[in-house]
Amino acid sequence: MIRSEVTKSIIPVITDELVVCNIGLPSQELFMHDDQPSNFYMLGTMGLCSSIGLGLALNQNAPVLAIDGDGSILTNFGTLATIANNPADNFTLLIIDNGSYGSTGDQPTYAGKKTSLSKVAKACGCANVIECQGEEAAEEVGKALKGNQMTIIVCKCESGNVPVPNILTHPVSIRDRFMTEVEARN
Amino acid sequence: MDINERIVDDFIRNEIGFVTTVPCKQLSGVIDAVEKHDQIHHVPCNHEAEGMGLCAGAFLGGTRPCIIMQNTALGVTVNSLAALIQYYQMPLPMLISYRGEVGEKVACQVEMAMHTKPILQQMNIPSYHLHKADDIEELSAILNHTFMASKPTAILADASFWSAT
Ligand SMILES: [Mg+2]
Numbered sequence: 620m621i622r623s624e625v626t627k628s629i630i631p632v633i634t635d636e637l638v639v640c641n642i643g644l645p646s647q648e649l650f651m652h653d654d655q656p657s658n659f660y661m662l663g664t665m666g667l668c669s670s671i672g673l674g675l676a677l678n679q680n681a682p683v684l685a686i687d688g689d690g691s692i693l694t695n696f697g698t699l700a701t702i703a704n705n706p707a708d709n710f711t712l713l714i715i716d717n718g719s720y721g722s723t724g725d726q727p728t729y730a731g732k733k734t735s736l737s738k739v740a741k742a743c744g745c746a747n748v749i750e751c752q753g754e755e756a757a758e759e760v761g762k763a764l765k766g767n768q769m770t771i772i773v774c775k776c777e778s779g780n781v782p783v784p785n786i787l788t789h790p791v792s793i794r795d796r797f798m799t800e801v802e803a804r805n
Numbered sequence: 806m807d808i809n810e811r812i813v814d815d816f817i818r819n820e821i822g823f824v825t826t827v828p829c830k831q832l833s834g835v836i837d838a839v840e841k842h843d844q845i846h847h848v849p850c851n852h853e854a855e856g857m858g859l860c861a862g863a864f865l866g867g868t869r870p871c872i873i874m875q876n877t878a879l880g881v882t883v884n885s886l887a888a889l890i891q892y893y894q895m896p897l898p899m900l901i902s903y904r905g906e907v908g909e910k911v912a913c914q915v916e917m918a919m920h921t922k923p924i925l926q927q928m929n930i931p932s933y934h935l936h937k938a939d940d941i942e943e944l945s946a947i948l949n950h951t952f953m954a955s956k957p958t959a960i961l962a963d964a965s966f967w968s969a970t
Pocket of ligand 1: 688689690715716717718719720721728
């Protein structure tokens, strides 16, 4: 399975949830498979997906899923320590770990070499860390969103990309419709 | 009144409920006051760009945010300010200890002090300079202005401001 297939496979369990999605191809794939006002697409700022997701989860009550990548987590490594020390039980962090920087041409990341993101998350103090394969992602994400316990899921999959459309929705529109969805759930 | 408690009072008056901080010697008192206040959720962060992500998330969640940081970090937050906070038109007051100004004891701090206002000007970020103790009187209006305009603003507070307390 490649990331695009993992993303497609989890749509049934995330379509009605608040989702913050990583910059580049991950957001474009989510946009292509299931564009929803409850999706916050990151159009800039590599690395901040998990931080935006945590900030959102800590400030309202609905479940939040942040769909991040291995490269993005490596860019903002301190985030795992912040998440561990400020647990939000409505927060699920899904790290789709394909061992590469997908959006820039699949250059390998250290997560595909010697570095285990699930072990790092545990070492940072995250209490509930799951490592799974792409095929298990939908089940694990579904459980986590209902579990009312902060969960970090590291989903291992293959590198590779598919053609995707650009997101032409205006950023203020993405933000505004997303905030309307947040309000409706609180 | 203690200036740090006054700052936190102005946060509350402007309905700021989420504050992230990166330490600076000059900011230790205000960080303590933020941590102690039960109406403010304080999340220390490891890096100012990370902090801007947290603040963006808090804003999406309906809470007014603030970041407290040192001016030396301005360089590493340019992309987060431009491509997240400004691009999505989010409000973000940045209370910044303005190191490297007159009264500074660490020579290296002067280097980033020289770049602080030019970076803010280049980015069209409204900036305010608290220099004397009385300048605290302006803080509440600056915070109100930030949320009205839905923009990032920089509140630069220098050594003379902090030492006057
Ligand atoms: Mg990747």
